[in-house]
Amino acid sequence: MSEWAVHRATRRGAITVLLVLCGTTAGAQSVPGTNSYGLPGLIDMPNARAMPDGTISLTYGRIGETARNTLTFQITPRLTGAFRYSGIGDFNHPDSVDGVYFDRSFDLRFLLWGEGRIRPAVAIGLQDFIGTGIYAGEYIVATKTITPEITVTGGLGWGRLGSYNTLSTISTRPSFNPDNDEGGNLGYDQWFRGEVAPFAGISWRPTEKLSFSLEYSSDDYQQEIDRGGFEHNSPINIGATYRVNDDLQVSAAYVYGSTFGLTATYTLNPKTIGVPGGLETGGLPVSPRExxxxxxxxxxxxxxxxxxxxxxxxxxxxxxxxxxxxxxxxxxxxxxxxxxxxxxxxxxxxxxxxxxxxxxxxxxxxxxxxxxxxxxxxxxxxxxxxxxxxxxxxxxxxxxxxxxxxxxxxxxxxxxxxxxIYPRFIWSLTPYYDYSTFDPESPLRLDLGGKLEGTLELASNLSVTGSIKKRVIGNVGDIERVDPSELPRVRTDFPSYAREGDPSIDRLTLDYFGRPGTNLYSRLSVGYLEQMYAGASAEVLWKPVDSRLAIGAELNFVRRREFDGLLGVTDNVTTDPVTGIERAFPDFNGHVSAYYDIGNGFHGQLDVGRYLAGDNGATLTVHREFVNGWRVGAFATMTDVSSEEFGEGSFDKGIMITLPLTVGLGTPTKTTTTTMLRPVLRDGGARLNVSNRLYDEIREWHEPSVSASWGRFWR
CATH class of the missing domain: 3.30.300 (GMP Synthetase; Chain A, domain 3)
Known part of the structure; x- marks a missing residue:
């Protein structure tokens, strides 16, 4: 199970995260307790609660030798999404590392209706619906408040949640073998099929901060039993939750008659953080005329x-x-x-x-x-x-x-x-960090160093920009696990660039921006476009100022850079280090893109075209943008590469979170940092990393976005 992904952040990224986590709150609306999977629930089972709209939560849940780390986002008032990275200890699996099997999974749940005076709240959920399937299960659950202190929950589960004391079988559920499954397939042929079992629970909250839970679990933990030393002696779990403050809650439980569990959840809500700024000097007042x-x-x-x-x-x-x-x-x-x-x-x-x-x-x-x-x-x-x-x-x-x-x-x-003022030269020397996540041999790797950046502005819309970085300390380049790829290694050779490119030229480009006509915008970039590729990138965008729709096209000519990250380029041919097979990829790639402002902060983007490895397909990206600059989004790319050719993960997908630095500082700044959580980085669906793509820069000055921020016109 070779996996790694290296993501980059601005030099202020770490500061932003620290300030945000230390200084924000989830808001006045109550955040429900979470289960060990990081979703609203009791101890190990779900309930039918939803978090306040926009809530982001980080959960560490541990049951015996299993640790679950979950990022959860309340996408809309009814729809909840989660990404989970689990380490299952004492698990006999071919890809286990020192006895720990690392697994990624995605969840979705939808609140069908909320609680009424007599009617319970009812939710339906898909657990691990796009991962390897170890936690795959579906459920429908109801929750009702009996008194202000007592809440009861009952539901039916399928798959993992329908494995203990089953009631009946609904059609046939396809078999699953985690030893052979590459993960990433949308297992719709399994949903709500196979054996079904009940689960239930009750929660008692004697004080505002303390609550107790008792649940009957429908999960038999058979995979952990078969592959390790887990003991399932009872379906009864009992636990207590203490709410430290509005943001942090911790839980302890005794589960399955054999082991202890611990869960800690931190929440924040971009909707209630407020619009950044407020510490800046006030603007001048209007001067009325005589x-x-x-x-x-x-x-x-x-x-x-x-x-x-x-x-x-x-x-x-x-x-x-x-x-x-x-x-x-x-x-x-x-x-x-x-x-x-x-x-x-x-x-x-x-x-x-x-x-x-x-x-x-x-x-x-x-x-x-x-x-x-x-x-x-x-x-x-x-x-x-x-x-x-x-x-x-x-x-x-x-x-x-x-x-x-x-x-x-x-x-x-x-x-x-x-x-x-032109020509004008601007430069800076700043710290930087790169990080690698989800390598099972070291789930988090980090490089720290310095970056020298400079821009020679020849005119307001014409500039030469470059950056050189030097690592001081770190271990991103120590990645050793290499899987064979059936595609040209357009991304999976990244460890070689991280290892040999020190120091390296991150980027060195000549960039020209223009207005070729009404509603039209253009960009041309030539040079060392990113860490792995040099060449030329041309883009044109059609975007009327009063329209929610924009359409663009991008064409790139690329040459693969040498591993040392300096000035050398080479042919677009890669060699698989495991098989020794050479594979070539095309010089040209590009996409036609459609962008749409859906409303209520939601934005969609569809890119259709050819990717770096020569595969053809489309990427769908959806994100939610808050007025204060926070963004949470996800993307998925499907190409003509089969899941077997793609390898682990089956297709490219990921989650993106953008944090505005101004939230932590309280003064205006346009600096943001974007973190991407890509469960596994492979060669299919890989796109060129070009700076200064047009759409986001343009739309912020067009009618829908300007109107969204108009509340600060008099600030």
């Missing part, structure tokens, strides 16, 4: 001189707001500001501060303000508002200002970049 000055156009007799004077005052005042003027044009009744926002994650906050500064420095006759925000030097949208509305609505709800604001395409409307 009525007698509204018709004064005497200043316009020397428009060029007035424009230069106003521009300088804008530069000075907007610098205090941590905003940058890139261009400016002035007319007797209107003014257009081209600006960049390096600071505020809430785009409306940047717009609001810029507009208020404009009321203080522009002549009184100027009524129309047009603010054109840019990204990578490219105009993103044209936000038009009336000065009189700013004056009249400053102390009213921001929604009124939004109703009177127009957001249109900026193509052909932006003043020329007249900053005169």
């Amino acid at each position: 009525p007698e000055n509204l018709r004064d156009l005497g200043w316009a007799n020397d428009l060029e001189s007035a424009e230069a004077s106003v521009r300088q005052r804008l530069v000075t005042n907007l610098e205090r707001e941590d905003l940058r003027v890139e261009g400016f044009s002035l007319r007797p009744r209107s003014a257009t500001l081209r600006m960049s926002n390096p600071t505020y994650p809430a785009t409306a906050q940047a717009l609001g501060r810029a507009a208020r500064v404009m009321t203080r420095v522009l002549p009184a006759s100027v009524e129309e303000f047009v603010i054109i925000p840019t990204g990578n030097g490219v105009p993103m949208s044209a936000v038009t508002m009336r000065r009189s509305d700013l004056e009249a609505l400053e102390n009213d709800a921001a929604v009124e200002m939004l109703a009177r604001t127009s957001i249109t395409d900026a193509y052909g409307k932006a003043p020329a970049d007249d900053t005169g």
Whole structure:
């Protein structure tokens, strides 16, 4: 069971995680107790509770020699998802390492309906529905509050949860052999089939912090018994839970008449953390005009001189707001500001501060303000508002200002970049870390070192960017387990890059961004695109400013880099270190992509095309984005590579969590860190890692996203 994946984070990632975990709460809404699988439940069995919408929980559950580490997310008020990484000790399996078998699994559960005055809450769930199947089971469960202190639960389980004292058999359930199963297959042909068994439990909460549970389990733990020393002497489990605070709860239990269990769960909720910021200096207030000055156009007799004077005052005042003027044009009744926002994650906050500064420095006759925000030097949208509305609505709800604001395409409307600062060189020396997860010989590996980064800005939309990193300490390069691959090793050779590339050039590219037409955006990157590949990447995106839909296309030409991570490149041919077989992969790959803002914070992306190894298929990504910048999402890639050719995991899939640094600091910053949990990294469905893809940078300045952050317009 060879598995490893190396994910990268920004230099602030570790700080962000620490600040978030230490400083956030799950909110006022009560978080139900969790079972050893990290889902709402009693001790080892599920119940029909749901966590508050948006809750993220981390659970460590241990029963005997088995440890379960679970990340759970309340995707919607009714839908719950979980990813679990388990270490089953004393387990006789061909892939066990020092007697421990490591297993990954995914769960989904859906609350069919909530609890009523007489009606119980009812939920239906799929456990380990896409993993190796060791924990595979399905259930339907009901929970009812009898008194404020007493809650009862009862349900029926199939698969793993239907293995003890079965009632009957519903059709035939396909057999499962964990020794031969590669995992990752969607086992829909097993769901709610085979033997079915009941489970039940009762919970008593004498105080707000303490509760006791008694349950009858329908899991016979036969696999652990057959392959190790687990003893199942009784289906009765008894336990106690202590809620330390709103975020942390711990449980202890005596289970199956033979062993002890321990569970600890930490929860947080991006919905209740609040919108980041608040410690920053307050923005300038609107400066109202005197009525007698509204018709004064005497200043316009020397428009060029007035424009230069106003521009300088804008530069000075907007610098205090941590905003940058890139261009400016002035007319007797209107003014257009081209600006960049390096600071505020809430785009409306940047717009609001810029507009208020404009009321203080522009002549009184100027009524129309047009603010054109840019990204990578490219105009993103044209936000038009009336000065009189700013004056009249400053102390009213921001929604009124939004109703009177127009957001249109900026193509052909932006003043020329007249900053005169190019070429400009920016550099930094920062710490970095890389990490590797899910290698069974060492589930977590870590590298620490320094990274030297630099950007030579030749123009606002043209730059050369590079980074060099040097490891100081770590063991990511010590990965030794190598499985044969039936595909070109476009990703599974990563340990060689980690081991031999020290120091290494992470990236060295020439990047050009443009606006080829109305609703169109483009990117061209040439050079050392990522740690493993050099070449060229071209992208074009169609995205109307008022549309939830965007469509893009990307074409890449790549050459494989040498393992030392320096300037050498080689042919696109890999050699399997186990079999010695050479396999070539194509020079060109690329995708056509569709993006859609589903609403309520949900976004979807579908990429269809050719991947690095030459396989063809599609990737579906769905994520939920919170107003404060948190994101939680998942992706799955299916290509024309069979599960046998793909190898362990059967197809590529993973979970992504994005944390905004500003949550921990309390001051605005656009810096985020994204962590990807990929259960196993293989060569099928592998995509080029290109920086600065267009969609996310563009959509933040378009109508749906700007409207979502408009509550901070007056901040």
